[in-house]
Amino acid sequence: MDLKQLLTQTPFHRWLGVELVRADEHEVEVYLPYREEFNGDDDAPHLHGGIIATLADIAACFAVISASGHDVPSIDLHVDFLRMAPCASLTAVGRAIKVGRTIGVADVEVRGEDGRVVAIARAKVATNAPGRDILTNKGS
C-alpha cells in the first residue's frame, strides 16, 4: 500500500475529500477541497476549527508515516488558530521533526487559498505501535 491509498482507507478522509499532493521523506502536503458542511457559522464566513484541527492531525500523521514507513496512531495534537480561515480550500504541509523509537513529532502549517497561514500545529504520534507498512519514497 502506498501513502495515497492509505489516505483513502479512512471513512472520515473520504467524506472530507482530503488529497495527498506530495510526500517527501520528511514532509507531506495535503489538500482539502472546500465543502459547505465545513463552515463554522451560518452568518460569518469562516471554516470550523474542528476542520482545521482534523487537517492538521492528518498532515502530522502522514509526515511521520512518510518518514517511518508505518501507519501511526496519534498521541496528541496542539493547534494554534492564527486567523479565521476563509470558506475555501485549505492546504497543510506536515513535516516530521523527530522520528524516535517510541514517539514521532511533526509540525504543520495550514494555509488558506490565498496562501496565508490560518493555523500552526504540533503533534506527537506513537511509532512503537506501528500499523500497516507503507510504501514511501524512502522505501520504494
Added chain:
Amino acid sequence: MDLKQLLTQTPFHRWLGVELVRADEHEVEVYLPYREEFNGDDDAPHLHGGIIATLADIAACFAVISASGHDVPSIDLHVDFLRMAPCASLTAVGRAIKVGRTIGVADVEVRGEDGRVVAIARAKVATNAPGRDILTNKGS
C-alpha cells in the same frame, strides 16, 4: 438566542449531529451520536482523531460561552488522545477554568459510550472578541 440554538447555527455542527445535553454556569455536556463517516480506519474499529478534536473544541467553546454569555472564537486547542475511541457515540464535558477579559480557558473530557475517557483537552478562546449575545442560565 440560547445555547442550543447557537449550536445549530453552524453547518459543521448540523452535519456532525452534535447535541447540547446540559449547560450550567461553567460546565456544558455535548453529545455526538455515531455516524459511520466518523470512522478512522476501514479495518480497525475506532473513531478518527479529528472527530474527537472537533468535539473537544465545541465543548471548550460552549463552556466559556455558557460562562460568559457571548459567542467566542478559538485561540488554541490541545488534545491528548488517551485510548482508541470505539466506533460509537461520544460525550464531552467542557468546564470553564478561567474567563478573563481577553482569554478564556476550558478543560474537556471526552468519553466513549462505555464511560471510559478517550481524550482530554484544554483550549483557549478569545473573550475580547465576543460574537452574538447568548441567553445562558446565568443571564436568563
Added chain:
Amino acid sequence: MDLKQLLTQTPFHRWLGVELVRADEHEVEVYLPYREEFNGDDDAPHLHGGIIATLADIAACFAVISASGHDVPSIDLHVDFLRMAPCASLTAVGRAIKVGRTIGVADVEVRGEDGRVVAIARAKVATNAPGRDILTNKGS
C-alpha cells in the same frame, strides 16, 4: 530510595529548595519556598514563569513516579499561566491522569500562598524508559 530522597537527588531541586509535602498513589503535593532569585522583574512583584514551569514539571513527574514506582523522564510540558504569581512560596499538586505502558500523563495546579491558582499544566512522561525504582505508598 523513597520519593523524598529522589527529589533531593537533583542539583537543581536542591538549589530550588523544593519539598515533597505528600505523595498518594496518584497525587503528589510539592512546596517551593520563596527565594528572591525567583523574581521575574526588578520592579514588578511577580515570580518568573520559568520557576512556575519548573515546579509544574516536577509535580507532574512525581505524580507519575508515585503511581508507577519508577523514575520517569519528561516528554513534554504544557503550562497555562492564569495570573501573575506573587513573590512568595508556591504549592503544586500533580495528579497522574494516565499511566500507560509507554506514556504517562499528569495534570498540575500551581497555587500561590493565598491559595489562588496561578497556573495549570499538563505533562507527558516516558514510562517505558524507567529509571531507579522508587518506594511509593503503593509499593511499600
Added chain:
Amino acid sequence: MDLKQLLTQTPFHRWLGVELVRADEHEVEVYLPYREEFNGDDDAPHLHGGIIATLADIAACFAVISASGHDVPSIDLHVDFLRMAPCASLTAVGRAIKVGRTIGVADVEVRGEDGRVVAIARAKVATNAPGRDILTNKGS
C-alpha cells in the same frame, strides 16, 4: 532601555546568567552558560527540564518583544523535550510567528553545545498588556 538591559532587569535571569546573543526584527538568540546547579540528576549527566523550559520561555518572550518593542507577559508555554540535554551550555533561538493586537506566538529551538536540538517549544504572550517600551533594532 534596550533588549540586553531588559534581560538583566530580572533577578532570575541574573542568577541563570542568560545572555542575549543577537536580536533581529523577529528572531532572537539567547545563550545560557552552564552551571552545576542546572543538573537534573546527581548520577545521570543531563540538564533539568525546568532549565530548558525556562530558557524557551525567555527566548519566546524576547522574540515577541524584539518584534513589538514592548515587554510582554507569558500566556502559555508548550515544550517538547526531544532528547536529554548534556550538562553544558544551551543556545535558544526564538522566532516570532505572529504579533497580533492581543496575542503573540513564538517558536523556539533549544540546542546543546554540540548543536543538536534538545527541545522545541511554542509559546503565547499577551501583546495587549504591554510593559516598558524597548529599543529594538526596528525602533532605534
